[in-house]
Amino acid sequence: MLSQLVRGPLLVPHPGGAVDYHPDGVLAADADGVLLYAGSWSGLRCQLGDDVPPVRPADGVMLPPFLDLHTHVPQHPIRGHFVDGVADDAPGGKLLAGLNRNVFPTEAKCHDQAHAERVTRGFAADTLAHGVVGGAAYMTVSAAATEAALNVLPAAWSVGMVLMNQNCPLDLRTNEPALEADHERLAARFGQRVIVTDRFAVAVDSPLRRRAAALAGRLGLRTQTHLNEQMAEKSFVETGLYPNAGSYTDVYRRDGLLAHRCILAHCIQMRPDEWAIVHETGSVVAHCPTSNLLLGSGVMPLDEVLDRGIPYAIATDVGASPTVSLLAEMKRFLTVHAGRSTRATPTEALYRTTLAPAEILGLDGQFGRLAAGRPMSFVEVARAEPAAGVAGGVTADDIIRSLLPADVDRPAAAVRRVTINGKTVSH
Numbered sequence: 387m388l389s390q391l392v393r394g395p396l397l398v399p400h401p402g403g404a405v406d407y408h409p410d411g412v413l414a415a416d417a418d419g420v421l422l423y424a425g426s427w428s429g430l431r432c433q434l435g436d437d438v439p440p441v442r443p444a445d446g447v448m449l450p451p452f453l454d455l456h457t458h459v460p461q462h463p464i465r466g467h468f469v470d471g472v473a474d475d476a477p478g479g480k481l482l483a484g485l486n487r488n489v490f491p492t493e494a495k496c497h498d499q500a501h502a503e504r505v506t507r508g509f510a511a512d513t514l515a516h517g518v519v520g521g522a523a524y525m526t527v528s529a530a531a532t533e534a535a536l537n538v539l540p541a542a543w544s545v546g547m548v549l550m551n552q553n554c555p556l557d558l559r560t561n562e563p564a565l566e567a568d569h570e571r572l573a574a575r576f577g578q579r580v581i582v583t584d585r586f587a588v589a590v591d592s593p594l595r596r597r598a599a600a601l602a603g604r605l606g607l608r609t610q611t612h613l614n615e616q617m618a619e620k621s622f623v624e625t626g627l628y629p630n631a632g633s634y635t636d637v638y639r640r641d642g643l644l645a646h647r648c649i650l651a652h653c654i655q656m657r658p659d660e661w662a663i664v665h666e667t668g669s670v671v672a673h674c675p676t677s678n679l680l681l682g683s684g685v686m687p688l689d690e691v692l693d694r695g696i697p698y699a700i701a702t703d704v705g706a707s708p709t710v711s712l713l714a715e716m717k718r719f720l721t722v723h724a725g726r727s728t729r730a731t732p733t734e735a736l737y738r739t740t741l742a743p744a745e746i747l748g749l750d751g752q753f754g755r756l757a758a759g760r761p762m763s764f765v766e767v768a769r770a771e772p773a774a775g776v777a778g779g780v781t782a783d784d785i786i787r788s789l790l791p792a793d794v795d796r797p798a799a800a801v802r803r804v805t806i807n808g809k810t811v812s813h
């Protein structure tokens with residue numbers, strides 16, 4: 387039985403990346419919030435006969451909710467201030483200088499349980515207001531803070547307790563004797579929402595990484611880390627810390643981290659043999675255009691990833707980004723790849739912030755698809771500008787481009803409503 391209908395412009399991504407655009411579309415669901423129809427209004431209208439239930443006009447363009455494949459919850463209060471006070475020519479690069487000056491002191495505050503919960507609540511409210519309903523996040527080295535984050539965030543968020551035991555402040559080092567017990571306890575309570583999280587090769591030594599990889603295997607958890615973000619970081623890893631490894635990527639491979647569906651953030655300063663390892667191990671990439679731009683890291687070679695068929699999603703890497711908005715991140719994706727890759731289209735950006743991360747996270751039964759039998763979970767987004775279009779009509783690329791904010795650092799509140807399983811959860 388049809389219970390609710392919402393009519394308006396509709397964007398429907400499909401596996402593989404194609405996006406259908408229905409200028410006059412409709413989502414129709416039953417009382418349980420399961421879609422009975424998603425497509426053109428005319429297609430449904432002719433099935434309805436004379437008995438048309440009440441129809442709510444959409445408050446903007448309808449599309450699946452967003453998922454953020456790479457973000458840092460404890461950095462939410464300092465988003466956009468990652469490299470404040472850091473010189474462009476900082477010794478060791480802006481990444482390592484920004485971590486020491488701004489990020490580590492902020493993360494240390496999460497040893498206070500009340501602070502960790504407050505920060506997570508702020509993150510949860512801000513992401514939901516921007517239509518971001520889940521993803522993969524880093525918390526801190528604190529097991530209690532990680533437990534608080536998993537407890538406060540909705541179930542579509544996976545979270546990792548960050549591992550660090552070298553090249554970082556003493557008060558931000560993993561409690562190594564408790565490593566196994568902490569993960570076992572978190573996994574018993576939160577299951578596969580727990581991600582085994584190696585911060586990066588600079589901050590984790592091989593013995594700790596090997597124990598972590600073994601834990602991921604034993605508990606059936608996936609892994610995440612950062613890889614090849616900046617040249618200074620890469621040379622420190624390859625020549626300073628791990629001179630016997632074949633490459634930065636090989637450090638992770640030989641220690642077993644890449645055997646567990648690893649999410650690799652950044653992947654900018656990569657050699658061909660490193661891309662081959664990423665592909666062979668079934669790892670996936672979190673591509674963070676804003677972070678990479680603002681930290682002066684470079685641009686991920688998009689065509690390398692696409693040509694090799696490596697799964698990837700577009701992510702914010704808050705706090706390096708000033709906003710949790712994936713609409714802003716989509717805009718930045720188009721900007722940084724302009725003139726570099728012809729495949730960085732608005733359609734690609736939409737797929738990589740909705741269905742692609744859902745597929746990577748195993749959430750595509752809940753999010754990303756708008757089709758009969760799927761949950762009625764979608765966002766309604768106001769246009770930032772009129773859709774351009776030409777005489778032949780407005781394409782999916784045109785309409786997606788019209789949704790992207792003019793100011794990517796302070797995007798206007800464009801997500802008017804978030805609906806999950808047929809129920810409005812943010813309005």
Ligand SMILES: [Zn+2]
Nearest residue numbers: 458612651703
């Ligand atoms: Zn990150």
